Structure formats: structure tokens, C-alpha cells
Amino acid sequence: MLSKTLSLTLASAVSAVPLSSRQVPNYPVSSTSLGFKLVANVTGPAKDLTPSVNGRYFSTIHTGAGMNDAVLEVDGGRVFYLNGTASEIRYNEGHVLTDGGLYSWGIYVQGEDETGREGKHEVTVNVGSGTQGVGITRHPEPYAYLSWPAVGAFAACNQFEPYYQKNYTTIRFAYDEWNDETALPERDIPEGCVAIRLIPECATLEELPEGSQASHEFSQPTRCYDDVSAIDWTQYGP
Numbered sequence: 001m002l003s004k005t006l007s008l009t010l011a012s013a014v015s016a017v018p019l020s021s022r023q024v025p026n027y028p029v030s031s032t033s034l035g036f037k038l039v040a041n042v043t044g045p046a047k048d049l050t051p052s053v054n055g056r057y058f059s060t061i062h063t064g065a066g067m068n069d070a071v072l073e074v075d076g077g078r079v080f081y082l083n084g085t086a087s088e089i090r091y092n093e094g095h096v097l098t099d100g101g102l103y104s105w106g107i108y109v110q111g112e113d114e115t116g117r118e119g120k121h122e123v124t125v126n127v128g129s130g131t132q133g134v135g136i137t138r139h140p141e142p143y144a145y146l147s148w149p150a151v152g153a154f155a156a157c158n159q160f161e162p163y164y165q166k167n168y169t170t171i172r173f174a175y176d177e178w179n180d181e182t183a184l185p186e187r188d189i190p191e192g193c194v195a196i197r198l199i200p201e202c203a204t205l206e207e208l209p210e211g212s213q214a215s216h217e218f219s220q221p222t223r224c225y226d227d228v229s230a231i232d233w234t235q236y237g238p
């Protein structure tokens, strides 16, 4: 109660809009960093997988030369960065990259008309630039999370990995389905999957090793949170 009164007082000092007429927006404090890890936040907790995928890190598993599948794991997590010129970032034409060996690897998201195993739209991390347009949300979106400019959601799925002959929690993209009756898009999360947001947690972008073919020249600072697990989402909104 005390902290609520305090935040109301602070908000009224900077806002001319009468407080009684609206709910006071209040969002977790963010920082800025070149490097970040991505932490899963289950947006529909009632449908979480067992065990929970909440708080797990975006990691990669090798599936072939220059290819990785995107998975969620309890520990570790890969360090990513946003790459592009200022204008590319402004127009959502940048890429999300990660370093590995002497190369740049990018996040690839399959398009609406492309599918991988089990008819799901795969998210992979392969040698190259990744899919153009993958980025991190910016102001005026109050929360920072991994964005792909398509109507839909990232999903975490319990999925068999042929290369390892066992199940992993894979990251996929679920495009919304168009409802002809309501003329509105609807979430279309496949069976065995749950909708997630991937939230950037600030991390150090390490120097590149000698002889690297990658470059951090166009790495751009990104909004991120110091410790995603410490965020109490019930405190924030609307």
C-alpha cells in the first residue's frame, strides 16, 4: 500500500492527465546493453508445459553443419545482439545475431507458408544473418521482448528431436489464424505447445576471438532487464 501511494505521487508529479480518469501505467525498469540472453515468459500460465518452461533460457542444439535448433534450457542461454544500421533498426530491418566459433549466426523464423517437422513453423539459429525483421520491441511498446513482425506468437513445444532421439522444449512460431466470422485474428498454438514471450536479460557481449569473420561494428544497444526472474509481473500494467 505504501509503495502504491508513493508511485501515485511520483506519477502525478510528471503527468497532467487527471489520475482519476485512468489506471496509472507502471512498468518494470529496463536497462540498455549490447548483449542479451532471452528468457521465456509464459503468457498463458494456465497452459504451461510440465515441467514449467517459465524462466528458461533460449539455447541452441546442434542439428547439422552450421545449423542449430532453438530450444529452452534451464541453464546457460546464448548471448545475442541486435545488428543493423540505425536506419535498419528504425524500420525493423535488422537481425538478431549470436557469435559462435569464427562466424555470425542468426535467428531464422519460418514464414507462414513454410513448415518443418509436425507442421510447425521452426525457429533455428544457423550460420548467416538470420531472418530480417527479427528484433526487440521498442517504445511505445512498454515491454521489451523478441519481436517478429507477423501476427502471432512464439511458442515453446515439447518436441522430439530426431538428431538426439529424445524430446526437447523447442521454440517455434505460431501464426494467428484468421477467423472469418469475427474478422479477427486468433491465437493458433499447436497441441503440446504454449505461447511465450522471449524477454531480453542484459548480458555481456564478449569480444570476438582472433581471426573471427564476425564483426560487432553494427551491434546496437538494446532495451533489456537486469534480472528477468526478479520481475514480479503482478505489479505491472495495464
Ligand SMILES: *[C@@H]1O[C@H](CO)[C@@H](O)[C@H](O)[C@H]1NC(C)=O
Residues within 6 Å of the ligand: 041, 042, 043, 044, 045, 143, 144, 145, 197, 199, 233, 234
Ligand atoms: C509475463 O507473464 C506474466 C504472467 O503470465 C504477464 O502478466 C506479463 O505481462 C508477461 N510479460 C510480458 C512482457 O509479456
Ligand SMILES: *[C@@H]1O[C@H](CO)[C@@H](O)[C@H](O)[C@H]1NC(C)=O
Residues within 6 Å of the ligand: 083, 084, 085, 088, 095, 097, 104, 128, 129, 218
Ligand atoms: C550487420 O549489419 C551490417 C549493417 O547493415 C551489415 O553490413 C552486416 O552484414 C550485418 N551482419 C550480418 C552477419 O548480417
Ligand SMILES: *[C@@H]1O[C@H](CO)[C@@H](O)[C@H](O)[C@H]1NC(C)=O
Residues within 6 Å of the ligand: 118, 158, 159, 160, 167, 192
Ligand atoms: C515427445 O514429443 C512428441 C512430439 O514431437 C510427443 O508426441 C510425445 O508425447 C513427447 N514425448 C514425451 C515423453 O513427452
